[in-house]
Structures are given as structure tokens and as C-alpha cells.
Amino acid sequence: MPSMQPYANPRYFVILIAALLPVIIGLLRGRRHRNYESFVALIFIIAMFGGDKWQQGVALIAYVIWQLLLVVCYGKYRQTKNAGPIYYTVLLASIAPLAIVKLTPVFSPQPSLIGFLGISYLTFKSVQTVMELRDGTIKQIDPLFFLRFLLFLPTISSGPIDRYRRFAKDYNGVPKQDEYLEMLRKGVRYLFQGFAYKFIIGYVFGTLMLPRVAHMALMQRSAMGGTGISWALVAYMYVYSMYLFFDFAGYSLFALSISQFCGINTPVNFNQPFKAKNIKDFWNRWHMSLSFWFRDFVFMRVTFMIMKKRWFKNRVRVSQLAYLINFLVMGFWHGVTWYYIVYGLFHAGAIIINDYWLRYKKGKSLPSNRWTGALAIFVTFNVVCFSFLIFSGFLNTLWFTHAIR
Structure with missing residues (x-):
């Protein structure tokens, strides 16, 4: 059964x-x-x-x-x-x-x-x-x-x-009756949005497109002798990233919807993550309940422990080590495989680099307009999609398939 x-x-x-x-x-x-x-x-x-x-x-x-x-x-x-x-x-x-x-x-x-x-x-x-x-x-x-x-x-x-x-x-x-009626309204909206995300958009990216671009990437990899980056691999990176978001965000919306029907304001999990202007902004928008959990119960506590034991006097070094431990733990949580661990280290490195950049431009009169904002979103989006390519394990499949041939 x-x-x-x-x-x-x-x-x-x-x-x-x-x-x-x-x-x-x-x-x-x-x-x-x-x-x-x-x-x-x-x-x-x-x-x-x-x-x-x-x-x-x-x-x-x-x-x-x-x-x-x-x-x-x-x-x-x-x-x-x-x-x-x-x-x-x-x-x-x-x-x-x-x-x-x-x-x-x-x-x-x-x-x-x-x-x-x-x-x-x-x-x-x-x-x-x-x-x-x-x-x-x-x-x-x-x-x-x-x-x-x-x-x-x-x-x-x-x-x-x-x-x-x-x-x-x-x-x-x-909740008061008018409050609960609003919760029901949101619950219905979340439900239909979740259906659109998971069963329509997620289906297109995950079931229709992803196997095709994966096959093309494998064929092109073989034709190139196992070296180089093919356009199909780049396509796989973007298609997988879209599938990952819409599938997971759809599940989260279903959970939010049913929670609203039960009179519970379960925390929102996604807030337009692909509009993030830097990697830290991304983690304030992506799988928010997880990232905030790690922030409060790993990053902050590691930071406090390092400062208490005085391992470093420089606060920047303290935060960098805390970021490294935080995302390394997150990587291991996803699974004990090289691509999950590298995914965690990649995001730790990206946030550390982002912090360097934010400190560098502080006090400097650098351009700040809609074009620089769009550029920041574009760069962040591509950095995140590349991290998802690592996360997918597809690179491991490419290397393994070529090796056994």
C-alpha cells in the first residue's frame, strides 16, 4: 500500500x-x-x-x-x-x-x-x-x-x-474574525501561487527542460574530450536554478497556505531572492527560515565564542571565521559529498568578498543609480546560479561519465 x-x-x-x-x-x-x-x-x-x-x-x-x-x-x-x-x-x-x-x-x-x-x-x-x-x-x-x-x-x-x-x-x-478572513485570503493566494510555481513553472523547468539540457551537456562534454565549458552546461546551470527555486518555493507556499488556514502565521521562506543586490542580501531572501536559523544559532554563537575566547582581536577576522564555520556546517547538513561542502565554502567566500567590497566602497563617492543596481543584481544572480550548479552535483556526473568512457 x-x-x-x-x-x-x-x-x-x-x-x-x-x-x-x-x-x-x-x-x-x-x-x-x-x-x-x-x-x-x-x-x-x-x-x-x-x-x-x-x-x-x-x-x-x-x-x-x-x-x-x-x-x-x-x-x-x-x-x-x-x-x-x-x-x-x-x-x-x-x-x-x-x-x-x-x-x-x-x-x-x-x-x-x-x-x-x-x-x-x-x-x-x-x-x-x-x-x-x-x-x-x-x-x-x-x-x-x-x-x-x-x-x-x-x-x-x-x-x-x-x-x-x-x-x-x-x-x-x-485571531479576530477580520484577521482570520485576511489569513484565509492569503492562504488561498499562497495555494494558487504554489500550484503555479510547482506544478506549472517547476514542471516546465524540471521535467521538460532539465533532462534535455543535461543530455546535451553530456554529449557536448564528450565531443570536447572532457574539457571546456559548453553552452549546454551554462543552460543547465540556469534551468536547474529556476527549477530549484520554483519547486522549493512552491512547497513552501503550500506550507504557508495550510498554516494560514490553521490560523498560524508560519514564517515566509522566500522573498524574491533573484532580486538580491549582493550575496548577503540573497541570504536574507532565500530559504529565509533556514538562513536566519543558521544566523541565530550557528553564526552568532560562534562569533560570541570566538570573541569570548579572544582567538582574534580583529572583529573582521572574527566574522570571517564565523561565516566559514556557518556555511561549512550548512554544506555538511545538505550532505557529506564534495559538491555540498564546496557549495557551503563557495558561499562563505562570496560573503567574505562581499564584506571586503562593502568596506572598500564605504565613504567613497562611487556611482549609485538604477544601472549600478541592475549590474549588482545581474552579478549576484550569476554567482548564485553558479553555486547552484555546484550544489546540483551535475559537475560530478559530467566528470564521472567522461572518466568511465
Whole structure:
């Protein structure tokens, strides 16, 4: 029996929205039916991880129990004398399942038995909760609410990555009727925009165009003796970049849409990223919930640690090292392969170069008009597309295919 794939086809949306009708009617009347909403989430999660994906379902149950025990226990013992060692132990234990899943392909061709769809997003939520418990920004944990936060149906498989306190503020309240009507309006708009992105534009770039330009790039590479850059490879770079954006942004819009129907303002994930004028601006627009998560829980904490230990006196060197670690961790998170790691290092280098440029032009009377703005967007767009070519792993395919010939 096949499992139900989230956001895979129109039928999924019809069933999901029909199941959520009592939730929608309740919110229109000023009430949140939490138990019914949790029941619907449970049924859909069973459908997602049942059938031929029952092993993922078992892994999900074990994972959720593990994270719940870690968070609840740390919430109780974080103010003890040995709070420091306890914190780092809990943090490592929370990250461990995801680390095992990411490292398994290095040692075995078989996928990890503890892996399941959405493990990364659940780990980000769990780790963030542990860190904010330590900071004191989260005072206490309600186990049942933590489960609702962790397993919030619209975002479980593809994000965006929400924050515990922000989610709690929405979930524990009920929007006024006019506010909720506006949320429904936005939800419908996000839904149709997501359909256009994923099922139309994403289909054109990913299903119709991408295999063709990939084939042409392989043929041209072979004809050129395995050297040089072909026009088909450049075409692949742009087509893949468009596919990656519209497919992922479409998924994110679906999650936003269903969240709005549930009365939750899940954070927006994309904000016209290809209009960015520099690489830092790009990361403030692309997969925003992820980039902001890394900014707050990796970059800022690494920066604080370096400054506290006084590894460098120069603040510029501090930020450069923090950027390097931040994007290196992001690269490893995507997967332990050379192209994901190089992708992370590439963006770290691009941001460091961008910082040098921003400091250089500060105080100088350089031209600043719509033409220089358009040039900045053009350069940034091409730098990003090249990074996506690295990320795609297609360069690895080109080299491997030519090598075996």
C-alpha cells in the first residue's frame, strides 16, 4: 500500500482542506479546536509514514520520543550545578540522529534505518528549543505543546522552520474574525501561487527542460574530450536554478497556505531572492527560515565564542571565521559529498568578498543609480546560479561519465 505524499497532487489538497473544514469554521467563530486539529495531523502523518514507508514511520515515532525526553529532561535539570555539561550532552544527543542519517551514505549504500522525511526540519526545531531553554528565553516546556510544535502538519515535511515562542503565540491565541478572513485570503493566494510555481513553472523547468539540457551537456562534454565549458552546461546551470527555486518555493507556499488556514502565521521562506543586490542580501531572501536559523544559532554563537575566547582581536577576522564555520556546517547538513561542502565554502567566500567590497566602497563617492543596481543584481544572480550548479552535483556526473568512457 503506497503512502500519501504531502503536497504531491491536487487530490492531497482536496482531502486535507476537507479534513480541516471544522478547524476553519471554528476559527471563524473565534474558537480553536486543538484536539481535532491534532487528530487530523495524526491521521495524515500515519498516511504519510504508513504503507510502504512504515519503517520511516517507526523511525519518526522513536525520534519524537527521543527529542521529547531530551527537551523535557533538560527543561527540568538546566538550572542544576552541572548545567553546562548537561546542556552540551543534550545538544549533541539532539543532533545525533540527523548526523547519523547524513553520515550513513559515506559508509553504506543503504539509507539509514533511522531516517525519515522531514528529519532535518524537526531537528532544527528541537535544537532551537534546547538552546533557547538554556538562554532562558523559553521558561518551561509543555510536553504536549512541544509535540504539536514539532509535528505541525503543514511544515513537517518541507519547512519553513518556525520558532517555539512565535508558534506558541499564534497557537495559544485565536485571531479576530477580520484577521482570520485576511489569513484565509492569503492562504488561498499562497495555494494558487504554489500550484503555479510547482506544478506549472517547476514542471516546465524540471521535467521538460532539465533532462534535455543535461543530455546535451553530456554529449557536448564528450565531443570536447572532457574539457571546456559548453553552452549546454551554462543552460543547465540556469534551468536547474529556476527549477530549484520554483519547486522549493512552491512547497513552501503550500506550507504557508495550510498554516494560514490553521490560523498560524508560519514564517515566509522566500522573498524574491533573484532580486538580491549582493550575496548577503540573497541570504536574507532565500530559504529565509533556514538562513536566519543558521544566523541565530550557528553564526552568532560562534562569533560570541570566538570573541569570548579572544582567538582574534580583529572583529573582521572574527566574522570571517564565523561565516566559514556557518556555511561549512550548512554544506555538511545538505550532505557529506564534495559538491555540498564546496557549495557551503563557495558561499562563505562570496560573503567574505562581499564584506571586503562593502568596506572598500564605504565613504567613497562611487556611482549609485538604477544601472549600478541592475549590474549588482545581474552579478549576484550569476554567482548564485553558479553555486547552484555546484550544489546540483551535475559537475560530478559530467566528470564521472567522461572518466568511465
